[in-house]
Structure formats: structure tokens, C-alpha cells
Amino acid sequence: MSEETMIWEEEDRELDGQTYDWTASEEDEGERVDKWVAEKVDRSRTMVQGYIEGGLLLVNGRPIKANYKLRPGDAVSLEIPEPEDTRIEPENIPLDLVYEDADVIVVNKPRGMVVHPAAGHTKGTLVNALMYHCTDLSGIGGELRPGIVHRIDKDTSGLIMAAKNDMAHQSLSRQLKDHTVTRQYIALVHGVVNHDLGTVDAPIGRHPVHRKEMSVRKDGRHAVTHFHVLERFNGYTLLECKLETGRTHQIRVHMQFIGHPLVGDPVYGPKRTLSGIEGQALHAQVLGFTHPRTGEYLEFSAPMPEDMLALVERLRKDMA
The missing domain is CATH 3.10.290.10 (RNA-binding S4 domain)
Incomplete structure (x- = not known):
């Protein structure tokens, strides 16, 4: 591959x-x-x-x-042995479809849904739902990840695209590699961010001790996140973050690195955080790419989920 x-x-x-x-x-x-x-x-x-x-x-x-x-x-x-069972069954799980044609499908993924199955975890994922919804997913991702060209974390909500054939998969993958896909997130972070605009340019790699976590480290891979402040509250800030690269947990790690971890982040955030949200307050709001067949640039947006919006409204009332 x-x-x-x-x-x-x-x-x-x-x-x-x-x-x-x-x-x-x-x-x-x-x-x-x-x-x-x-x-x-x-x-x-x-x-x-x-x-x-x-x-x-x-x-x-x-x-x-x-x-x-x-x-x-x-x-x-x-x-290392092969997984005992890699069969993935279609499941009738409701999907929030944002766009679909013969080549591409764009879904607004809810918080709490895993994108693709892994060994020992083969049910309830976005892939299971996609396989029920459409039978023509790209096979490049293999048995466990048909159609999937990129991911967002389980507890991150928002837009994700999938390919319905190999031609589309190759095109979208190339766009991701070339950093021409627009990926814009909304994040609620701890602390008041003083600068209206900023860029975090810090390499990310596997944490040297906690192997399931990522961290900023000199021998990590190039990672760049741009952000600007949307709104400031008492002790919190609402940010728009734009990915230039796509490392695992990139926004979560970069925000922790600059001293503003995400609200609700169970891995990189503080133990004391705002109640009312399960997982990090991070939403993939905007996704844009060039259509693999037509060459037209397409861009989609999805509103903040209700739990995250409720947090923002609470903080607004506290400021009044």
C-alpha cells in the first residue's frame, strides 16, 4: 500500500x-x-x-x-498474530448526512462514535453505519476501514469524509498529504487566550512513557495549528483552529502545550473542568476539498453540537 x-x-x-x-x-x-x-x-x-x-x-x-x-x-x-475476526457487519445506525454523490460521502459524526473498527472492537462505528447505508465504499482502507481516508477522535464531533471508490480515495488521500483539504475546528479551552491570532508550530510524537498518548517532542513529526479567538469568557476561551497538518490528537496536544487544554479532555486536560460534556469540547466545523471527479472545490459546515453550545451559552450568561 x-x-x-x-x-x-x-x-x-x-x-x-x-x-x-x-x-x-x-x-x-x-x-x-x-x-x-x-x-x-x-x-x-x-x-x-x-x-x-x-x-x-x-x-x-x-x-x-x-x-x-x-x-x-x-x-x-x-x-504479532492476526486479529481473530476481522469481519465487519453493516449496522442500521442513523447518519447525519451532509453530502453524498457517487464518489464521496460527508457525515457529521456525533461525539462518542468511533470512526472505524479495530481488532476486538467491531460494532457501533461509523464504518458499520456506512456499510449499511451504501455498498460501494472504497476498498483501499482494508477490511476494517473501507472508504475511510481520515479520522477524528471518538469524542470529537463533526465533519468527516469517506470515499465510495478507489479513484476518489486516492484523490482525497493526495489532497490530505498535500495539505489542501480545509479542516477547521471549534474548540473551547481553559484559560483566557490573550492573543487574537496565533500559530502553534511544534512537532508531535508518541509520549515517551504513556504510549497511548501523544506529546510535543523534538523528534516528533512536523505539526502546525493556526487559531484565532472567537469569544472570551471568565476563565475560558472559544477558539477557531485550522489544521495545516493532521497528526494524532494534534489540536488537543497543541492546546495543552500552550497552556490552554480543551474543556472536558480526559487525557490532556485538567481533572477539574466544566460539567455537561462527555469528552473534549472540540468540533470539526468546516471541511473543504476538491471533488475527485469534477475538480470543483466543495466546502461544508456543521453547527456546534447541543452539549458544546450549552456550555458556551452558560459561559455567556456568566459574563452578563
């Missing part, structure tokens, strides 16, 4: 069914094997420990314990 036809956030990796072989260096001496391997394959130490218990991770051809300390020259091998 080429870079041109499959543009995900680059941090995502397809590891299932693959075998890996490494040789420990002098610099690796004394490292716990479970931690060392987890960092190499971007999976949790708990998952790697499961591989060890199942005899899938060997050192010098022999089973070891998770706390084994590496020695220079150790041959480490890992065989």
Missing part, C-alpha cells in the same frame, strides 16, 4: 500478522525487554507482556519473562 493511496496520521501502524527481528546493541544493555519492544512497535507494555506470556516474543530463540534485561547481541524476535 503506497503513501499516495493511504494517508493516515503517520503514527498509526499496521502490525497485525507481522514478524519482527532485532539485535540489542550496547546502548540497550540493561533495558527491560517488554519496555524496549513496546517502544519499537508502538504498543503498550501490557500488550507486549501478553505476547511474552503467549510465547510470541523470544530472546535468542527462547521464551523469557517481561523483566528480562537485555544484553548486547541478544536476538529479539516478535510474532
Whole structure:
């Protein structure tokens, strides 16, 4: 699968069914094997420990314990199994359709819905709903992600596009890679942002300790978020954020980095936050792209969801 036809956030990796072989260096001496391997394959130490218990991770051809300390020259091998069941069933889940033709479909995804299935989680996703709604999704994304060319987080609401054939998928993927897709979000953040306009240009990579999280780090991938203030409240600010790049959790990480984490963010935000919303107050409001077949630029918008709008109205009343 080429870079041109499959543009995900680059941090995502397809590891299932693959075998890996490494040789420990002098610099690796004394490292716990479970931690060392987890960092190499971007999976949790708990998952790697499961591989060890199942005899899938060997050192010098022999089973070891998770706390084994590496020695220079150790041959480490890992065989990651295929998911037991990758069959995805269509489900009659209501969709908020914003646009649809023979090539592209645009949906306003609700907060709480996962975009695509993963191993062990194959129901209730946007893909399940799309498969029920239309039978002609692109196959480039594979069995678990038919038609999906980009994602938004489970607890982020808003616009997402999917491809109904491979031609459309390739075109939309190329536009994402070339940063010509318009992706504009509304975010409610903690604190009063003093500057009306701003740009966060800070590389993002996997968190060195918490492997399911992302963080700003020097060896991360280039990431740029532009923002401007829409409204200020007592202790909070409503922002419009425009993505120049599309890293995993980009807006959430960048806002935390500048000291203004998103309201309700369970991972990157403070424990004390506004009540009334499940998940981060982030909404993909505007999505624009060049139509793969006609060459016409199309742009769509979706209003803030009711829970997020209710928060803003509360804050407005507090200012009165």
C-alpha cells in the first residue's frame, strides 16, 4: 500500500500478522525487554507482556519473562498474530448526512462514535453505519476501514469524509498529504487566550512513557495549528483552529502545550473542568476539498453540537 493511496496520521501502524527481528546493541544493555519492544512497535507494555506470556516474543530463540534485561547481541524476535475476526457487519445506525454523490460521502459524526473498527472492537462505528447505508465504499482502507481516508477522535464531533471508490480515495488521500483539504475546528479551552491570532508550530510524537498518548517532542513529526479567538469568557476561551497538518490528537496536544487544554479532555486536560460534556469540547466545523471527479472545490459546515453550545451559552450568561 503506497503513501499516495493511504494517508493516515503517520503514527498509526499496521502490525497485525507481522514478524519482527532485532539485535540489542550496547546502548540497550540493561533495558527491560517488554519496555524496549513496546517502544519499537508502538504498543503498550501490557500488550507486549501478553505476547511474552503467549510465547510470541523470544530472546535468542527462547521464551523469557517481561523483566528480562537485555544484553548486547541478544536476538529479539516478535510474532504479532492476526486479529481473530476481522469481519465487519453493516449496522442500521442513523447518519447525519451532509453530502453524498457517487464518489464521496460527508457525515457529521456525533461525539462518542468511533470512526472505524479495530481488532476486538467491531460494532457501533461509523464504518458499520456506512456499510449499511451504501455498498460501494472504497476498498483501499482494508477490511476494517473501507472508504475511510481520515479520522477524528471518538469524542470529537463533526465533519468527516469517506470515499465510495478507489479513484476518489486516492484523490482525497493526495489532497490530505498535500495539505489542501480545509479542516477547521471549534474548540473551547481553559484559560483566557490573550492573543487574537496565533500559530502553534511544534512537532508531535508518541509520549515517551504513556504510549497511548501523544506529546510535543523534538523528534516528533512536523505539526502546525493556526487559531484565532472567537469569544472570551471568565476563565475560558472559544477558539477557531485550522489544521495545516493532521497528526494524532494534534489540536488537543497543541492546546495543552500552550497552556490552554480543551474543556472536558480526559487525557490532556485538567481533572477539574466544566460539567455537561462527555469528552473534549472540540468540533470539526468546516471541511473543504476538491471533488475527485469534477475538480470543483466543495466546502461544508456543521453547527456546534447541543452539549458544546450549552456550555458556551452558560459561559455567556456568566459574563452578563
